[in-house]
Amino acid sequence: MSTRLERILRLDSLIRYQPGLTAKDIAKKLEVSERTVFYDLAYLKDRLGAPIVLKDNGYAYQNSSWKLPDEPLTQGEVFALLLGKQMLDQYYGNAFETELRAAIESLTKRLPEKTKTKLHELSDAYQFSAGAKVDISPLVWSELNRALLEQKQIHLNYIGMVENHETKRTVDPYLLYDVRGSQYLIGYCHLRKNIRSFRLNRIKTIQVLDNGYKKKTDFDAKQYLNQTFQIEVVHEPTEVEILFYPDAAKYIRERVWHPSQESIEHENGALTLKMTVVSIGEVKRWVLTWGAHARVIKPQELISEVRQEISELSVLYNQADFDLFCLKHVQPKP
DSSP states (O other), X not given: OOHHHHHXXXXXXXXXXXXXXXXXXXHHHHTSOHHHHHHHHHIIIIISOOOEEEETTEEEESSTTOOOOOOOOOHHHHHHHHXXXXXXXXXXXXXXXXHHHHXXXXXXXXXXXXXXXHHHHHXXXXXXXXXXXXXXXXXXXXXXXXXXXXXXXXXXXXXXXXXXXXXXXXXXXXXXXXXXXXEEEEEEETTTTEEEEEEGGGEXXXXXXXXXXXXXXXXXXXXXXXXXXXXXXXXXXXXXXXXXXXXXXXXXXXXXXXXXXXXXXXXXSOEEEEEEESOHHHHHHHXXXXXXXXXXXXXXXXXXXXXXXXXXXXXXXXXXXXXXXXXXXXXXXX
């Protein structure tokens, strides 16, 4: 929704349910200037016919039954509201679903009846797949938000993918980041003495400490995220080259996979994708999803890792080798 429309809806709600607020009070609640409040009050009164009167040096409706007229939403505004409502499914059951749903429902309730009907009629025309859902503790979510707002250090009991056991971390929280449906905390880890990312569903306990912190002066969030392929930062920037054969190349052309990417077209319809990343492990897993339609050209380390993965896959799909693999690695729980 547009900034102006949302502001008018909130202003109407303040005048209706908190009559007597001054322009200064309203400006503080809407986080705008008093000049903007006077402009919006004039718009309500002169353009929309709102019966606004002064009450105890503040503003109120002379006729409390007056309703906002059905101000039409633009096509983009309707789509934005629908998008928000549909994408809530991605966060169903997550710690912050309640807050998101409440915010969107609050905006929807303030809309005129005709607009609500229009949104309801169009809701089936826009559908979004939520994908796999991640379970995040509501306490972890709320405490992280508090730590970020108050700029306080946090103490975590965290299970990393590499260690595969619980470790204790003291972290300066810098930002929360959502990538492909998974949420991460990025901050300075005092145990590792470096910037690290922590997947929220792997945080087992959290405690907000009294200690404040200051961000490292050389940390730039946009620059940090632009160097990642997804989220991992595990080594120095490395140039990667992948050849995609024609059947896969047409899909590769449709997206920007990384800010540093460069594409080289070939006469037979194939495409070479070049990019500089800081985690070849993430690239390896991505390349393997393309099967025999992609081949790593460089670096040699990535080629070796893909070969190793393919070798292990061949064992799993050879019956005799698979039986031996199960004997060694797949033991039933006692």
